[in-house]
Amino acid sequence: xxxxxxxxxxxxxxxxxxxxxxxxxxxxxxxxxxxxxxxxxxxxxxxxxxxxxxxxxxxxxxxxxxxxxxxxxxxxxxxxxxxxxxxxxxxxxxxxxxxxxxxxxxxxxxxxxxxxxxxxxxxxx
Numbered sequence: 001x002x003x004x005x006x007x008x009x010x011x012x013x014x015x016x017x018x019x020x021x022x023x024x025x026x027x028x029x030x031x032x033x034x035x036x037x038x039x040x041x042x043x044x045x046x047x048x049x050x051x052x053x054x055x056x057x058x059x060x061x062x063x064x065x066x067x068x069x070x071x072x073x074x075x076x077x078x079x080x081x082x083x084x085x086x087x088x089x090x091x092x093x094x095x096x097x098x099x100x101x102x103x104x105x106x107x108x109x110x111x112x113x114x115x116x117x118x119x120x121x122x123x124x125x
Contacts, residue, residue: 034079038063040108041081048098054091059125060084078117084125092124
């Protein structure tokens with residue numbers, strides 16, 4: 001991976017187009033971290049549900065976060081991930097229980113400071 005400095009800010013170089021890492025013009029580095037947590041969690045959740053033989057469709061993943069405003073760098077303190085999924089009523093319990101396996105199997109979440117709470121929940125649509 002490579003970051004380059006441009007007149008707009010730092011850009012993450014990508015073959016399909018660079019990603020600008022500046023809140024006013026793109027996503028801030030903190031937002032990219034939060035997005036990475038949510039995307040990794042979603043991919044892991046998909047794999048867990050598939051391996052559990054649950055027929056599902058993930059409609060949407062909502063991610064919100066809080067920062068520790070009292071600390072100098074204002075690091076992340078909490079990330080909430082809400083999965084809106086379609087799943088048969090008889091498999092909803094299995095889909096709910098599968099949430100507990102996400103953090104243990106997500107390399108991004110495993111790389112976070114343990115002080116950052118990641119909370120996953122599911123909404124059945």
